[in-house]
Amino acid sequence: MEKEKTTIVLFSGDLDKAIAAFIIANGAAAYDHDVTIFFTFWGLNTLRKDEHVDVKKGWLEKAFGWMMPRGAKKLGLSKLNMLGIGPPMIKHVMKKHNALSLPQLIELAREQGVKLVACTMTMDLLGLKEDELVDGLTYAGVSAYLGDATDAKVNLFI
């Protein structure tokens, strides 16, 4: 039997939305779906490495790099971010409720074989290089997304 498919576009770079995307992705993997998450625009920041990576960039690209969150641990909330005090608060509450953190959800998704695809066009726009993103990603564009999404009954844009 051909496996069902789920595709998620993670456009947003907000912590809460990224958590929702990864919970759904992990759930779909537990439903035995082939799951793909496409990271585009601000969603790409979820995949950035924590540390500074030395890569050749123009000044505008560098500025984007400084202004955007460096990795899953640095994302802000879409609501109640309160200049950065919101995220530690929600992380505390999540721990209390035994919910997985975003880095743990990403790890679990990889373990379950969720395919992580970085959009190369928006990587160029935001000045993000492959070396700055975590390992094990697929690099592709809209055609790869549509190829997967056409067969998927669950398609989400977050």
Add this chain to the structure above:
Amino acid sequence: MKIDVLVDAKGLSCPMPLVKAKKAIDAMLVGQLMELHSTDKGALTDFQAWVNKSNNEIVKVDTISGIYTFVIRKG
């Protein structure tokens, strides 16, 4: 009823009970029974939905003082 695999997901939040159940059932043989414990308030609806979309079957459900117990047969 002979239980082959026991999965304790008590205290875990969504989506962990589901993920643990899926991992356990993947390692089982067809016909074997899994007993699963969860304290997640959505567990009744969640596991019913999951089982409906698979070949697996819920043999027994119990709710005792906030702990949901499912016996699921692998199909």
